[in-house]
Amino acid sequence: MAHSSDLIAGDIEQYLKAHEHKGLLRFITCGSVDDGKSTLIGRLLFESKLLFEDQLAAIEADSKKYGTQGGEMDFALLVDGLAAEREQGITIDVAYRFFSTDKRKFIVADTPGHEQYTRNMVTGASTADAAILMVDARYGILTQTCRHSFLMALMGLRHVVVAINKMDLVDYSKARFDEIVEAYRAFAKQLGLENITFIPMSALKGDNVIEHGVNMPWYHGTTLMGYLETVEIDDDRLQRAPFRMPVQWVNRPNLDFRGFTGMVSSGTVKPGDAIRVQPSGKASQVARIYTFDGDLDEAVAGQSITLLLEDEIDISRGDVISGVEHPAQTADQFETTLVWMDEQPLLPGRPYLMKLGTQTVTATVTDIKYQVNVNTLEHTAAKQLDLNAIGICTLSVNKAVAFDAYKDNQDTGGFILIDRMTNNTVGAGMLHFALRRSQNIHMQHVDIDKRVRAEAKTQKPVVLWFTGLSGAGKSTIANLVEQKLFAQGQHTYLLDGDNVRHGLNRDLGFTDADRVENIRRVSEVAKLMVDAGLIVLSAFISPFRSERQMARDLVGEGEFIEVFVDTPLDVAEERDPKGLYKKARRGELKNFTGIDSAYEMPETPEVHLKTATSSPEEAAETVMVALRERGLIN
Template sequence: MREQDGMELLRFITCGSVDDGKSTLIGRLLFDSKQIFDDQLAAVEADSARHGTQGDAVDLALLVDGLSAEREQGITIDVAYRFFNSARRKFIVADTPGHEQYTRNMVTGASTADAAVLLVDARKGVLTQTRRHSYLARLVGIRHLVLAVNKMDLVDHDRQAFDGICADYRLFAEQIGVPDWTAIPLSALTGANVMERSSAMQWYDGPSLLEVLETVPLDTAADAAKPLRLPVQWVNRPSHDFRGFAGQIAAGTLAPGTEVRIAPSGRTTHVARIVTSDGDLDEARAGQSVTITFADEVDCSRGDVIAAASAPPEVADRFEATIVWMAEEDLLPGRGYWLKIGTQTVTATVQRPKYEVNVNTLEQLAAPTLRLNAIGVAEVATDREIVFEPYAAEGASTNKVLGGFILIDKLSNATVACGMLHFALRRAHNIHRQHLEIGRDTHAVIKGQKPAVLWFTGLSGAGKSTIANIVEKKLAERGRHTFLLDGDNVRHGLNRDLGFTEADRIENIRRVGEVARLMADAGLIVLTAFISPFRAERAMVRAMLPEGEFIEIFIDTPLADAEQRDVKGLYAKARAGELKNFTGIDSPYEPPEAPDIRIDTTQMSAEEAAELIVEALLKRR
């Protein structure tokens, strides 16, 4: 292995439709490059016999399809990574799934790849999944693509079949702007044109697949030529006299003495040292993980970006982005998700998509949301400014690390989407917070009270409005300044344009939360009576307010009791199918897991509940 230490490393993926031979191709590369141990080969031979391979042939796909479910079905489900090397270069190859339902796995494999090998069955030609994977490869910034027309042995190595597929693909590649692609006729099963050129296709005078992979330009060279970008992963403080900033250089180069700017703060300083476990470096470049120290004491922490002083990155909080939705549950516009970009983590909301892309026709379709494997363009807003650069395949001001992001569901912690930032929206730069001389503290002093938001949540008919109304009367008797925001009343005015879909319910609560926050800023005690069925949106409103000012009050009433009251006749309509998306019937209610106050309406009257709430509030103040 010592002679390989200085060799270049190429990361690439194999992709394409189901049963185009991706796993077999990787198995061939591993087999012919002699990267298989004897015990591995023996196991594959045994599996080949067990799974029905004809004759004495070894099923090379089994070297990659590691999951038992894959072996049983003969398909790839997960992303399988394999390492091999040639005389000129080292390789890490990701075998990605062909099934549309596993598109998210393909995106995962493609996100770190320098090149893509797109397989096409010579008998079937260019398919929808061929187009989808080409589009996704282009989308995630893969610059080099190999069109591997596989199974040429099954069409008698026919040149016309190969030329026809190339002509079809060329039209699509031009439409989506694939900058660099090479077509190779091959057979993964026989090895023709995989490692070496084959005499079976003498009409083909191009390179073998391995020859192309050995000469693909690496992205690290282009990244090193860009302005310095070093997202800070960790502040290293092993002792009181050492403070270093660790991370992987995403672009550019640096050396001791380099002038840098810390984003987003804008502070400038100079690099003092580049520290590694093997000693200090005189220079470091894109792709290297280092720890650096500064000549001055400047504030810098995880999530900041160390950048070239003369060419800093942008900072904004509203963007246009392409989003690949990867979750079984649909995107909920307006819901808060965790957004991770580089080493930064913020809360983000996605607006209703501008359009969804039909990857087969490239048509832009109207879409109220994004479903599993959908690709769309939408506006994304973050709760604070982030450091970013556009994610694109070309250009000095583009950066995968600072332009690519993932969205994470706050409750399940599941990754639900990946995305690529296009640009900051102009209004993000034009809108600034205005400093006001009279703030919330002054308003509170004038009113002689501390502001709060009493958030009443529960099923329809639970008694939220009744109890909130009594609480407000009791607070008024004590001279407190209050305002009650009731769900029905708000929908007559501020939110009259909203319906009762999940997306509309989320937007309803977002608007009410913003109004409640403004009223709290004015020093008021705000009472809100809303079903607010989703925990994520209640948590979103809590995050808008200073700690301790949001008081979640769960009016806990059994569904049967609430339905029995049914003073508005809503449950009866919902049961009859006349009222859709009704909470508790055909739309879920997520009860608070740890409310600040829980009212069991089966154990106390509305008057008793109100008195308990007022006493609890006054004790807090």
């Protein structure tokens, strides 16, 4: 007699073999709050009979503790796994679940309905083939319904089910169903969503989920499970697209082997195929397609491979290997759609990290063309994007990158933005097209460069960046340092916050967005002055770490010295040389740093001056000592 462990092992093996060759459908559930998404998925899991006895026992116990169905089985608890979700009765995170029927395997992502978790819906939709948009029959089309619909259209979801749920709470009314269908069709037409299936259902009672039931005899369409099992997914679409392989890493185990490893995102490739590497534009031919299990005669989308080429050409991580006839595009400026996913607003001019495929570059939103009102699809002007806002933006990156339009290739056309200070993902976007000016503007070569200019002045160029609260003494100390440098024969220039706002930045106010742009312009001017071989003294409040880091990144290693003029707020207020603090306290000055606008103190400044306990002369001498210690002056 076989042991029970052998029987269990045999059952598992049989189960895996039975499901091995089934097709896979990835789909999401989305919509507004408390419309039954988790209950629906819980019922699908329950009805698919893939739950173990201990899971059922746990859900029965949890239904009594957390459930909202009067002690009956609460299917939502199968999906809402976090204690916080169960206690509040809402979905917070994206919950991924696997189930299977005789016809197909499924991976479903249950996405939150609350507006503050819209970013989680974007995460779930990024890999989905289809979407189930839940609508509460009692309330109809809501703001979050429109928002998720807009995002579905943006992300190219081709198959959409509008599941009009909780029909049991509107007496299974056909009139109510028809009313919601008509309203949604009118909205979806503006988005270009066409392939839509409407299903009236009750996820709690089971009507039209697996079987039709008896409560809606007027409905003759498919059940939800019938739809999921039969919807046609174009699995070959990626194979038919032009060949793309973003390079993940350069594989060089020995001197006789140099390959380029990555996953084929679209198309096919064979030995002998001509390829082009973007953004460099260099061409070669495929010599071998190597994998751990041996060489391949052909590789297709979804496979991870290593390509060996006929020629020794320079290829790095982030480059994209394409077919020579239809190579990826290259550019450094784009029009994009951007979904903002952070509590802190997007401010044009602020630098972020952009991850596009395997490439990571520095990116800046240079302009917000307009923001989209998700309810009316109206285009409205915007100076910044707040949490969950969707905008059409102009994006600039610090070097040319290889890309495709998102509609043509999601892997090489979709990107995320990352905050450089916190490393948080703050935005997700889709590239539309390259801007023409990115193709027409090039850096002009000059023969007289920074090194030559600095040698002529017999000095090393550097930026001294004085930052601190208003009244800290930045301008006073910077002025004293410049006098000392000038007395030694150094060539200098002092950029002062007030002086610059009389000319270059006279059009800017004091909102956070204007402050970012103020420092961006000053940073670019400081960069030019360093290139001219000067010692630049910059005295600005510059309240945000991100912009100070941007200024540092614009110049070379060792050419930026951050000088933190550290004065407590009460001391700065007591000095108040311009009377600004008094005005701010009276409410006459809005967005004043230290009062109603934040100041982010430097974490590791090269020079830290505590001016509450030292004189301006002593502080200036401390800066001079720091310059001498770094070999920048004698």
